[in-house]
Amino acid sequence: MAKIVEPTIFELSSPGRTGVTFPDADVPEAVLPAELSRPDLPLPELAEVDVVRHFLRLSNFNYCIDGGFYPLGSCTMKYNPKVNEDTARLPGFAFTHPLQPIETVQGNLVLMYTLQEWLKEISGFAAVSLQPAAGAHGELTGVLIIRAWHKSRGDEKRVKMLIPDSAHGTNPASSGMIGMEIVQVPSDERGNVDLAALKAACDDTVAGLMLTNPNTLGLFDEHVEEVIQTVHDCGGLVYGDGANMNALLGILRPGDLGIDVMHFNLHKTFSTPHGGGGPGSGPVGVAAQLADFLPTPLVGIVEPGEGNKTPLYGFIDPPRTIGRVKAFHGHFGMLVRAFTYIDMHGPDGLRQVAEYAVLNANYLLARLRNVYPVPFDRLCKHEFVAEGRVEGTDVRALDIAKRLMDYNFHPPTNYFPLIVHEALMIEPTETENKATLDAFAEALIKIAEEARTEPSLLHEAPHTTPFGRMDEVKAARELVLCCWLPEDES
Numbered sequence: 001m002a003k004i005v006e007p008t009i010f011e012l013s014s015p016g017r018t019g020v021t022f023p024d025a026d027v028p029e030a031v032l033p034a035e036l037s038r039p040d041l042p043l044p045e046l047a048e049v050d051v052v053r054h055f056l057r058l059s060n061f062n063y064c065i066d067g068g069f070y071p072l073g074s075c076t077m078k079y080n081p082k083v084n085e086d087t088a089r090l091p092g093f094a095f096t097h098p099l100q101p102i103e104t105v106q107g108n109l110v111l112m113y114t115l116q117e118w119l120k121e122i123s124g125f126a127a128v129s130l131q132p133a134a135g136a137h138g139e140l141t142g143v144l145i146i147r148a149w150h151k152s153r154g155d156e157k158r159v160k161m162l163i164p165d166s167a168h169g170t171n172p173a174s175s176g177m178i179g180m181e182i183v184q185v186p187s188d189e190r191g192n193v194d195l196a197a198l199k200a201a202c203d204d205t206v207a208g209l210m211l212t213n214p215n216t217l218g219l220f221d222e223h224v225e226e227v228i229q230t231v232h233d234c235g236g237l238v239y240g241d242g243a244n245m246n247a248l249l250g251i252l253r254p255g256d257l258g259i260d261v262m263h264f265n266l267h268k269t270f271s272t273p274h275g276g277g278g279p280g281s282g283p284v285g286v287a288a289q290l291a292d293f294l295p296t297p298l299v300g301i302v303e304p305g306e307g308n309k310t311p312l313y314g315f316i317d318p319p320r321t322i323g324r325v326k327a328f329h330g331h332f333g334m335l336v337r338a339f340t341y342i343d344m345h346g347p348d349g350l351r352q353v354a355e356y357a358v359l360n361a362n363y364l365l366a367r368l369r370n371v372y373p374v375p376f377d378r379l380c381k382h383e384f385v386a387e388g389r390v391e392g393t394d395v396r397a398l399d400i401a402k403r404l405m406d407y408n409f410h411p412p413t414n415y416f417p418l419i420v421h422e423a424l425m426i427e428p429t430e431t432e433n434k435a436t437l438d439a440f441a442e443a444l445i446k447i448a449e450e451a452r453t454e455p456s457l458l459h460e461a462p463h464t465t466p467f468g469r470m471d472e473v474k475a476a477r478e479l480v481l482c483c484w485l486p487e488d489e490s
Contacts, residue, residue, distance in 0.1 A: 009054055106312070116128045129141070133326050139171060204235060214381040217385050249354040264281075356430035412427075
C-alpha cells in the first residue's frame, strides 16, 4: 500500500507550460501513415524545473549502493570506486567507436589485451575472451565451448550437464538453452557436492559439471579436487561459475584446481556497476585445450614491435571458434572500470579484497548464528545462508526482509539457494566497515525479538518506506507492460 505518493507527471501538468521549444523543421514535412497516427496525443505540459524536481523526488525513493549497505548474497553489491568512473570517461575511451581502424584505437586495444593477461594470471587460465556481456552470458558461452569441444572429438553422445543443488541459479538455464539434459547433484551434510551421488551420475554421456565454488551456501567445497577429477575421469569437463570469485582473489586460482572453463563477473568481483540489469561484463577463461574455441575475436598482437617500435594490436580469430556471442567486443566501458580496479589494487590489494570479504562474512555469521538457524554452520567464505525464521513464531524470511527496510537496510537475497528453508543469503562484501556490520546485525537481532513479542510489525512491514508492502503475486501475474495515459475527459 502506498505511503507517499508522488503525483504522476500528467497530474502535475498545467496547460500552457513549456519546458522545451522545438526548432522549425529544416526538412520537408511528410504525412505519417494513418495506422501510425492518432487524433490526439495528451502529452503533459510542464516547465523544465517541474520535470527536474519530479524525477529528483522519484529518484529519492530508490535505494542505491552509494546510499547504504547492500547485503545481497551472490550478487556482490559492493561500493564502486569513483576513480573507475573517471577513467571510463576519459575522451580517448569514451568517444571511440568499435568500427574505427585499429591503428586509431591502439590505447583501447592495449587496455583490453592487458586486462586479458591480468585475468589469465588471476585465474590460472591459458586464454580469456572479454566479449560476453554479463555473467549468465558468460555461462552460456562456457557451455557452448564445452559442447563444441566434445563435438570436435566426435563425441556427440555427451548431452548431460551435472549441476549441484548449491550451484548458482542461472546454471541450469544456461545449459538448458543449448539443449543439455540437466542432472542435479545433491549436497552432503556439510554443504559439499555429494561425492557418492556425483560418481553415480558420471558416465560416458556427461558433457560436464557446472561447479560454483565457493558455492551459494558461501562454503568452499572440501573435496573440490576429487570432484573435478571424478568428472575428468568420465571424460567430462568442469565449468567454474565465477560469481563468487570475490572470495578467492590472490589466494586460489581456479585454473590450478583443474577447472576447464570459467566466467568472471567483472561487475561483481572487479567492482563495475551492475547498471540495473546491465551492462555487466562476463569474460570467459579457458584451459589450453579449449583456447581455440573461444568467441571471436580476441585482442592480440598482430605485428610484433622491433627495437623502439611498439607492437601493433588488433583482433585475432581463434581457429575453431564458436563464433561471436556479442556484437563488437564486449562492454568496453566496463572493461575500463575493471582494469582500473585491478591496477589500483595490485596483487596484494586484490588478496586483501578476498581476506576482508571473508572476514566480514564470518563476523556477521558469528553475531547471528545464535539468533537465526544456520543449517551449514562452518567457516564460510564471502557469504553465508541463514534461515529466516524465529522459533515459536509464524514469521517468514519475507517478513524479516521487509522489516529490515524500516531499519534502512536493503534486505539480503531471499529464498535462494532453494536447499535452505526460508533462506536469507547474506554477503557483506569487503567494502563495509565494522560499524555498518554491527548496525546491520543489531537490526536483525531486534527483528528477531519483535517476531516473538509483536509479530504483526513484521507481517505488515515495511512501515517507514515511501511505499508499503506490495502484492507481489498480483504484480507477477497481472503485469502492466504499457505506459499509462490519462483518461479522455471529454
